[in-house]
Amino acid sequence: MHISSDSTELLVQRREAMGLTQEDLARRTGLSVRMISDLERGRTRKPHPRSLQLLTTALELDPSDMARLASGRAPDGDPAAVPGPPGKPVAQVVVPQQIPMAARHFAGRDRELRSLTALLEHQGRHAGLAVIDGPLGVGKTALAVRWAHQHADRFPDGQLYVNLRGSTPARLGPDEAIADFLDSLGVQPDQVPAGLPARSALLRSLLAGKRMLLVLDDAQSAEQVSPLLPGAAGCLTLVTSRRKLVSLVAHHGAHPVSLDVLSFQDARASLEVLLGHSRVVAEEEATAELIKICRRSPLALSTAGAHAALHPSMRITTLVAQLPVQPGPHLPGVELF
Structure with missing residues (x-):
């Protein structure tokens, strides 16, 4: 895959129009500053398709602009496709929007909604984390989903959702949950590390510099949740659980939100x-x-x-x-x- 000269100009123009430095773009994409600099100066003639996908998402490019990042034309009838290596299917850049449908009859919870919204004041300084706890049927998921839809525009890089099934015998392990997230972020199956620590590190690397929301629903324990947490500022994670998950508050500074029945x-x-x-x-x-x-x-x-x-x-x-x-x-x- 070759990147054309007018594509390098597109990268520079779009980055500067968004008010981003090369360092800012590096944090958003997980790419190195040197790689971005080389791309913009035309020194990298054959960038990896994954690098182009990351740049396209970070710079919020249109499908027509995305096709221009590679020399030649996009495949006929598919202008949004990023050509891949011969013999492999083309890749598409998809910003995950995974939050489930909100309940139409949701009512109340104004205080709790405001409490969650207050976390956005610190979005640029550190990763946000809130734990919504309460008994079965009290509306933990409904609250998280409602808030997520209300503030989706604050997370332009996407929203990830997983049901950890912590209250059921079919509990989802953190390694499985991370694998699902990595797939949603465009990581090919053969590029997913085998061990939990490596998967967790890769997820944090991909989320670094991005503004993403993670909803971890029905968690059973802090151990199930901790490997999924972003490490850098910009992201916010909502956890729901029937338990208090005290260690997330103690060790990660999570904001606790405890629910009772409705008024x-x-x-x-x-x-x-x-x-x-x-x-x-x-x-x-x-x-x-x-x-x-x-x-x-x-x-x-x-x-x-x-x-x-x-x-x-x-x-x-x-x-x-x-x-x-x-x-x-x-x-x-x-x-x-």
């Missing part, structure tokens, strides 16, 4: 989204009783609310009459129907 007002607002304002207002007493039976648990409320939403002609009074006063020993309302 009555927020529980009612959540039901209004699911059932409609008029339906809730028409049966205020039954709505209050439903909230009481579900003990203001977000999961229990959404389960009951979903059942009512699927039966629009059903009165809330009828729904309440079908529910046991004590729906479950661990989380009231989860197995209501």
